[in-house]
Amino acid sequence: MRDTAKMMQTGLGDELFQPTGASGDSAPPALYGGRCNSCGYVFFPPQSYGCERCGSTKIDRTELDGRGTLIASAVVHRHLDPARPAPFIVGSMELERRVVVRGLIEAGQDALAPGCPMETMIVAETRPDRGSTDIRFRPAV
Amino acid sequence: MVKILGDLSPVYVVGIGFHPYQHASDTPYVALGLQAIREALTDAAIAWEDVQSSYVATALLGMAAGRPMLRHLGAHGQPLVHIENASASGSTAFRHACLEVGAGISDVALVVGVDKRTSPVFRAPTGVPSLADDAIVPATHFALLADEYCSRHNVAPEDVALVAVKNHANGALNPNAQRRKVRTLEEVMTRPIAGTLTALQCTPIGEGAAAVIVASEEGIRRLGIDAGRAVRVVSSAAGSEKAGNQTNPDTALSAEIMAQAIREAQIGPRDLDVIEVHDAFAIEELLYAEATGICEQGEFIPLLKEGAFDIGGRCAISASGGLIAMGHPIGPTGVGQVGEIVRQLRGEATGRQQPGARTGLAHMVGIGAVCYVHVLQK
Numbered sequence: 221m222r223d224t225a226k227m228m229q230t231g232l233g234d235e236l237f238q239p240t241g242a243s244g245d246s247a248p249p250a251l252y253g254g255r256c257n258s259c260g261y262v263f264f265p266p267q268s269y270g271c272e273r274c275g276s277t278k279i280d281r282t283e284l285d286g287r288g289t290l291i292a293s294a295v296v297h298r299h300l301d302p303a304r305p306a307p308f309i310v311g312s313m314e315l316e317r318r319v320v321v322r323g324l325i326e327a328g329q330d331a332l333a334p335g336c337p338m339e340t341m342i343v344a345e346t347r348p349d350r351g352s353t354d355i356r357f358r359p360a361v
Numbered sequence: 362m363v364k365i366l367g368d369l370s371p372v373y374v375v376g377i378g379f380h381p382y383q384h385a386s387d388t389p390y391v392a393l394g395l396q397a398i399r400e401a402l403t404d405a406a407i408a409w410e411d412v413q414s415s416y417v418a419t420a421l422l423g424m425a426a427g428r429p430m431l432r433h434l435g436a437h438g439q440p441l442v443h444i445e446n447a448s449a450s451g452s453t454a455f456r457h458a459c460l461e462v463g464a465g466i467s468d469v470a471l472v473v474g475v476d477k478r479t480s481p482v483f484r485a486p487t488g489v490p491s492l493a494d495d496a497i498v499p500a501t502h503f504a505l506l507a508d509e510y511c512s513r514h515n516v517a518p519e520d521v522a523l524v525a526v527k528n529h530a531n532g533a534l535n536p537n538a539q540r541r542k543v544r545t546l547e548e549v550m551t552r553p554i555a556g557t558l559t560a561l562q563c564t565p566i567g568e569g570a571a572a573v574i575v576a577s578e579e580g581i582r583r584l585g586i587d588a589g590r591a592v593r594v595v596s597s598a599a600g601s602e603k604a605g606n607q608t609n610p611d612t613a614l615s616a617e618i619m620a621q622a623i624r625e626a627q628i629g630p631r632d633l634d635v636i637e638v639h640d641a642f643a644i645e646e647l648l649y650a651e652a653t654g655i656c657e658q659g660e661f662i663p664l665l666k667e668g669a670f671d672i673g674g675r676c677a678i679s680a681s682g683g684l685i686a687m688g689h690p691i692g693p694t695g696v697g698q699v700g701e702i703v704r705q706l707r708g709e710a711t712g713r714q715q716p717g718a719r720t721g722l723a724h725m726v727g728i729g730a731v732c733y734v735h736v737l738q739k
């Protein structure tokens with residue numbers, strides 16, 4: 221989703237990731253989170269409507285390192301939305317600063333167990349009107 | 362000084378009624394709702410004119426669905442309000458009817474939940490971007506929680522599926538249930554949806570209606586209602602999700618609100634004889650049952666296997682069949698839970714009666730998340 225009205229509403233834009241790492245090009249692609257300037261709360265996805273913890277509107281975009289730990293995963297066998305044909309794998313990942321992200325995983329299910337180190341990767345976006353790239357997770361090598 | 366329900370005048374459920382939950386049909390919602398309301402009025406042995414206020418719980422019917430239904434009972438001009446609170450719509454309507462009657466603003470109020478399922482459900486965009494919300498529907502969310510629970514407590518997927526086996530067996534005994542068929546573990550384990558969750562471990566899409574009449578002692582006296590069949594609502598607690606719990610907000614919220622409802626009822630969790638929880642997915646019953654405090658974390662599965670949560674066990678959980686078997690038409694669900702508990706506490710749940718049931722708890726969460734818990738006692 222890249223329409224201007226939405227970007228103006230959230231203030232921080234609707235970009236959720238960048239193609240390069242937070243700590244340089246060799247790191248996995250970074251995600252964009254939000255950080256509250258009043259209480260320090262860090263969250264994903266980014267928004268500037270107001271901090272969920274304290275209500276402050278002083279929120280900045282913050283880069284989240286694209287490395288984390290797998291909390292849980294599941295193979296989706298049936299899915300109604302034709303833009304996301306099943307089967308695919310989803311997971312919950314804990315990133316730095318205790319931020320939890322849910323996203324799609326590129327891996328065989330056998331390679332996944334809670335606690336497994338994960339990292340981001342860029343893939344081609346297949347859904348319409350979503351730009352040319354999307355971000356996924358995979359077990360870190 | 363703020364008050365709780367227990368500080369107000371005593372509130373009782375004096376009538377219950379249902380239109381059976383069922384798969385999608387051509388029956389208009391008006392017919393579904395009227396059947397449940399008329400059954401509840403008959404059960405309370407009162408007339409529609411005696412009802413001073415109506416709460417209509419519905420999430421999917423669009424704007425102002427109540428008057429086109431209630432007018433067919435006789436349009437007497439009493440106030441009515443619609444309550445939408447996702448899956449917890451019915452529970453929310455019940456709470457606010459209890460508060461109105463407890464405060465003495467009305468002596469007799471109707472709560473009716475009615476819905477017909479539509480897919481997909483419309484929710485206005487928030488303007489906040491998302492990474493993969495289109496890939497993570499409720500079944501996926503709970504499949505992730507099941508994976509997390511199974512690896513933490515070394516539990517097999519078949520163990521979680523036993524919740525559905527129990528609830529399908531209970532639903533087979535409930536004439537108002539949408540699914541009324543006993544299922545073997547093998548049957549439950551077929552047709553995977555997400556992770557280890559299978560179709561028979563997920564609530565079905567359906568429709569129906571449930572109604573309850575709540576009354577004060579004054580209302581019971583004035584209308585000559587049979588006080589021997591009245592069931593007291595001893596506590597009502599509600600809350601919404603807090604910041605910071607990003608993996609399992611429903612369970613964290615449920616534990617807090619259940620503890621509040623149990624404390625306000627001046628009982629302990631092990632005093633509960635019957636419990637109805639938001640078991641839209643099998644893993645949820647397990648998480649919320651542990652959240653009540655009726656057993657320790659990780660203890661649910663061994664106790665389930667011993668039959669502790671069967672009808673006739675130490676606490677019957679989802680004796681109605683729960684959301685998995687009785688169904689989850691949304692607006693009616695929380696009202697129907699109260700109806701089931703009232704039936705159990707009256708000793709009128711023929712064929713699925715929990716022996717000696719005195720105290721029951723009803724729990725719903727709604728997407729958001731919100732949580733509503735009531736304790737009823739005979």
Ligand SMILES: [Zn+2]
Nearest residue numbers: 256259271274
């Ligand atoms: Zn803050």
